[in-house]
Amino acid sequence: MSMVEDAKATVQGALQTVMKTAVALAPDNWIPGGIPDPIMRQQHGSIGKALSRIDGPLKVGGTAPFAAEFALEGMVYAAVAFSTIAKGRIATIDTAAAEASPGVVLVMTYKNAPRMEKVPLFGSSPKAAGGADLTIMQDPSVHWNGQPIAVVLAETQEQADHAKTLIHVTYDEDPATLSFADAKAAGTDQGMFMGEPLHAEIGKAEEALAAAPHKVDAAYLTPRHNHNAIELHAATIAWDGDALRVHDASQLVAHTAWSLSKVFGIAEDQVRVSSPFVGGGFGGKCLWDHQVLGAAAAKLAGRPVRIMLSREGVYRVVGGRTLTEQRVAIGADASGKFTALIHTGITAMTSHNAMPEPFILPTMSVYGADSFLLDVRVTHIDMLANTFMRAPGESVGTFALESAVDELAAAMGIDPIELKLINEPDKDPLMGLPFSQRDVEKAYRDGAERFGWTDRPKTPGSRREGEWLIGMGVATATYPYHRMSGGAARITLTRDGHATVDIAAHEMGMGTATAHTQVTADRLGLPIEQVVFRYGDTIFPGVVLAGGSQQTASIGASVIEAHKALVTELLKLAGNDSPLAGLKPDEVGCFDAGLAALEDDGRHESYASILSRAQRDELVVEAAAPPPLELQHWSMHSHGAVFVEARVNAVTGEVRVPRMLGSFDCGRILNPKTGRSQFRGGMIMGLGLALMEETEFDERNGRIMNPSLSDYHVPVHLDVPEIDVIWTDIPDPHSPMGARGIGEIGITGVAAAVANAVFNATGKRVRDLPITLDKLL
């Protein structure tokens, strides 16, 4: 990462700030009675400053190496052929012409692939990373339309791509379940998520609904979505004897290394996976068939392999978000208090994965109600395994929930913001736990004022400029705080006062390395120029998934523990000749490149002085984060209020969104610049979810028919308006740094806010996404 150091020196606006007071050690954990992380209220350090990304110059200059840019000696290029049937077996596969094609090194099929175990299915053990519980290229069976059936290795990518087209395959087809209607008719099962049934009941919700004086009860549909990170999925892979080296585009390097070791029957420490830069993750940059096939082909060829999926290949091999059919019913009393909150429905998955889209998650904590009925049923389709995609559950669940709340507000003649606040719970509505920090009302009030909510047309369809009908909508954004077990970090402190943090975390473009350089600098009382944050490599400690918006908390808790170990060791080294003599770790803080007594910052000794006297060039400590006990004591959720102005063309039905605002309550924001970008990125993805994204899955043969960025629509620049983002910046006293991750929340609530604005503009309620113009004609 020395290039990061180099780049950092040139970062525009690099902050020279150092802490003005000593920062004490953070608590062991965040259980009741514990003290909050002292850094969370720190106002004078790097945290909270709009530092530009430390990797910015590398990316602008084209020198940040991505997975498909590592050139290895003797490397060959892979092209993948995909099945064209949904279910059955390969009857014949003729690779002779491909093998004879210029530059071809080999063609791998189930007939000659190395023997491999299944990739352990994600969730089946702590480091399992597999998207599907299937062997890869071990037999002639076909489980989805688009499954890899052959890999061509050639001296150039073009030669491999051409040879792939010369492979001839015939199939014996089996009957497949491809339509959602057929799948539902075949029956549904209870959806299970993280080992728990997606089901909750409090009271008798159906009876309460029936008895309620005010109610809504409607069905909402959301389609399949595919991952479209700009960086294509890729890996550059080499074997050295039994040691496997993978340059990956990954949001879970430790999981990938462990899982690949199981696939190839080698020790975990024989696999090294690194991923210095990732061009977008969103839940899609995990372990799919291509890394396994690349490693298998490299083994077969005895040469390093670069495997980069084509855009079509990403659609064929990497799962996306599955479709949902949701019912939301709300009963309310005369004052608007919810007496019944029902959110149920069906989602499709496969028989070989474990990822029902958990769309009821937002309804488990956003509102209070006298009774609840929440349930996710699953049905099975013969398709590529669906997977996580930004805010799994909440992104599409908030569309249904927040549309329904808006419908109820309209039916009752109440401002939707007031209806939401009337039903703001004072404790977790299902678990009964206190909230760790929840300032939803402030987010709403601040957002409403800044957006000009009072100017919303009171009557739907009443405001028009020329052909354009104008409306405003609002919806709640929400995503939980997560912190998974497994976090660990190493700190190396050198005599010249430089610190390096090593942790197997991930930088996918959201600013992780920048924000944690800031945090570490503040914690250690160093200027950021003297801190290097190294990540994205299994040679570093920690099992840190960059998912579930948990990475920030996981890194934070890991660095806190390492920091504690560092201070303990420094005090030992300081010994009796130091001004710090006799002080215990919790009696000192880091300040001005050294340690100081909390009670008397005159008692200070620099790191350089301590290490010099101890005749040490450096001090290395490593520690693991404690288990996430905070989640057992508090209900921890982030929230936001999303405001949207929509314009709907009365002639053509076209929808334009000229204005959006997100007002978030997500704890302390570590870096407003990268944070704002992350919120905005999520909101843009939400705009795509609302207006255009839809995977065209042909139910006749299970084939995805729009596997390209020209046919699968995501917003273009012209679709994206100025997006205003504000936040409460109120720290969560029960999380590291007072922060909660913000990776997912931006996408949530947006689709409902758009749908609600479209309703306000036109009087038409669209309950199936995307909101395309034909639905408004």
Add this chain to the structure above:
Amino acid sequence: MTPFTYARAADAATAVSGAGANAKYLGGGTNLVDLMRETIERPEALVDVTGLAQAIEARADGSLLIGAAVKNTALAEDRTVRRDFPLIARAILAGASGQIRNMATVGGNILQRTRCAYFYDNEGSRCNKRQPGQGCDALDGFNRNHAILGTSHACIATHPSDMCIALVAHDAIVHLEGRAGKRTIPLTDLHRLPEGHPEIETMLEPGELITAIEVPALGFGRRAIYRKVRDRSSYAFALVSVAAALDIEDGRVRDVRLALGGVGTKPWRAWQSEAALRGAPATEVSFRRAAEAELANAKGYRENGFKIELAKRMIVAALQELAA
């Protein structure tokens, strides 16, 4: 991509004589190269004609002669085009992206092929255009972007060009050079309806090359509308587009040009609408009647039936705006 030879033609005559049976003329390559990557097109030879006629000639009679190798961007930015033929400039700018328009040629734009997903899916889908007699998976499949006019049991694919909609409205004439010599053909007659043979898309003879496009003068074309409706603000093909120019005298329609994109299996000149409009009062009632006349024979499929109403509304709105 199947291996091929590449040669750059110095002029039309050598291009034509140098193009063998399995050769293709290469313009900007923005569509052909895509199709080659997908192995839908597998020419053995490419004859690069981007070095040929690149002039936009404003002739004394007010007409234009546009070299086939003129880039889309150059045509859209040309002063005479913008002043006297604004439909052409606006239609071009409504299509593709800046980068693609910088590469794409006028001749290539006319001969671009449909973006039907089933046509593109060489390995996994049936397509009569790609493989005559194979069947058409678009008929009952994803056909939101497909045609409602000029369709057949064999094919419902749209011609995707925006520029061609403006050109057919302008009665453009295509200049050709082939092994048998030179000839011209009206653009409205260049593309064929699919009927039973969607694989035969144009009236071009084998080896025939588009050398230029002639656009006759049209006085009332200075005030014209190209309106395109699609599923996002930019970089998407038309669901429906309307090219319109209207000549009104004493409250009656003296002349009119109307063409539709996104709805036809070929660039669609709305002859029925025009016939209904000529001589009729310039009122919403007439406009609506004209729209109904053109769409009377439209046929909606699984996903695109909405285009019938949308096209009618857009025709009426465009004419009303021009009449205002």
